[in-house]
Amino acid sequence: MSEDDTKDNKQGHEDGETRRDFLYLTAAAFGAVGAASFAWPLIDQMNPAADTLALSSTEVDLAPIEEGQSITVMWRGKPVFVRHRTAKEIEEAKAVDLTVLRDKQADSDRVQEGKEKWLVMVGICTHLGCVPAGQKDTDVKGDYDGWFCPCHGSHYDSSGRIRKGPAPTNLEIPEYTFLSDTLIKIG
Amino acid sequence: MGSGNRKKLDNPALEWLDSRLPIVSMIQKEYGVFPTPKNFNYFWNFGAIAMVMLVTMIITGIVLAMNYATTASDAFDSVERIMRDVNHGWLLRYLHSNGASFFFIAVYIHMFRGMYYGSYKQPRELLWMMGVLIFLLMMATAFMGYVLPWGQMSFWGATVITNLFSAIPLVGDSIVTLLWGGFSVDNPTLNRFFALHYLFPFLIVAVVFLHVWALHVTGSNNPSGIEAKGKQDTLPFHPYYTMKDAFGIVVFLVIYATFVFFLPNALGHADNYIPANPLVTPAHIVPEWYFLPFYAILRAITFDIGIPFTDIVLIPAKLGGVLAMFGSIALLFVLPFLDKHPVRSSRYRPWYKWFFIAFTVNAFILGVCGGKPAEGIWVPLAQASTLYYFAFFMVIIPFLNKKEPVLELPGSISESVLNKKGAKA
Ligand code: HEM
């Protein structure tokens, strides 16, 4: 450090701040912003890539699914449950008093109008992500005639709503549209 | 790290090296003449044993990586190929998978040793905290390693554990998507886990270096918990402790080898020999044994925490479980600041000793609970054990700080050793 520098440091403003302090701070601030803007691409590369996102819709033909039958299709790497509900299941789902539900949702909010017999849900337990049983006739369906997650014991009803166990919310309804009476597009 | 007052070496080649980079002097100072308390018992072997296991994991891991395929479609088959076709592949894989278990055994004993003899206390707080950091890195490494064979337990373990982060309010789901690189555990997840599984052991090496450096600043604690006061209390590290460590390492490796050769799958789970299937969850998911106590704590919080007599939930059960699990490790981290009692060793702490033995038994009970389905008696038992785990740190230790009587401490390490001999004679 030359003599001048030291002088400059000592003879600052009255409040003791010098021009050098200001330069340090601005340099540090620019450095921090620079580092952060370089860090972002390094982190964001972990998010879903364009080709992963491109895979994000699936069409399902409903015609072969008989009443009381379910199928599981893959959508974005996850199982989606498509169930052709029986009249009894629809009745049960509608009859539930909403105040007893943890995640209060009417059955009509979980199916499309006029298509009550089709229940389309992401088949992933909202607790920690296991696939609940109940898709096959021979599966355990839990205490509410729907699905049962064996991992930590969550029971879902015939509308896929959480009724008992640790899961916080109902099984998720993905975005889907009816392309015709027997064809849906998920995603 | 300067050469300081380096002694000239006799061998001219070593002297040439040492006068330029005093690495020989350093080894001699830190591992040759290093003054070490003379009263170590066998609990003091486990640091060296853990180091051997770390090196074993890195060596076997690198040769496995030469034969491993990092894509979701090929990973499982490549591990089976290692088992059946690669020369000695079965041995390398069994050394690596059982090595993880034995690494944890060594580190757990090492940690319980530290807690029993108060090794975390002033001036070794930072040393202890770096140890807890190593433990965290090991857990992350082992978790990601277990995903690599891409069996059913790999896949569903990864799913359940990454989903823990979805409990975080607001940003949870974005974090989970970020971790997965997609909308479920899939190929991108496997790729990044492999990259990190390769990296983390070397981070562990770096922290171990700092850990040992800090140890050589303060010197070792010992079973009496009294600082060494002079030459009469210590022995040079070599040959006394190089021999004792070597003996302990050999005994440990014999047990390890027994598992590798005769019980290679005893500590694993059969479901991991079924290829990962995103559409079917195994009926009973359990993590590797070394995670079970923490898994039990996670599952013990089955209730929402809210304002009583209202519908308002402050901490839903799912978030509560995650907080409790991470909290249980955070408590280990801050232990040096919770325990203010002036005496280190449990030998002279009549109350702490029994609370700590109960803590150890409790840790085993938690482990058993974590391995059982979360139903029946296992739920309240896990809850009671979780309560004791937290009470130990947050109630019992602060209480003992003020109330626990102290047994008379011997004047020095030397005296403590001689007294014990005297009493026996
Ligand atoms: C801290 C040290 C390490 C720990 C605790 C650890 C732990 C594990 C575990 C638990 C597994 C699963 C074993 C199984 O069930 O098959 C595994 C697999 C694997 N690890 Fe490591 N590991 C470590 C270091 C390394 C290193 C340095 C590499 C080098 C790249 C490596 C490469 C692999 C590979 C390729 C696999 C997959 C093959 C297999 O499953 O056997 N590991 N690791």
Ligand code: FES
């Ligand atoms: S993942 Fe379904 S109950 Fe935990």
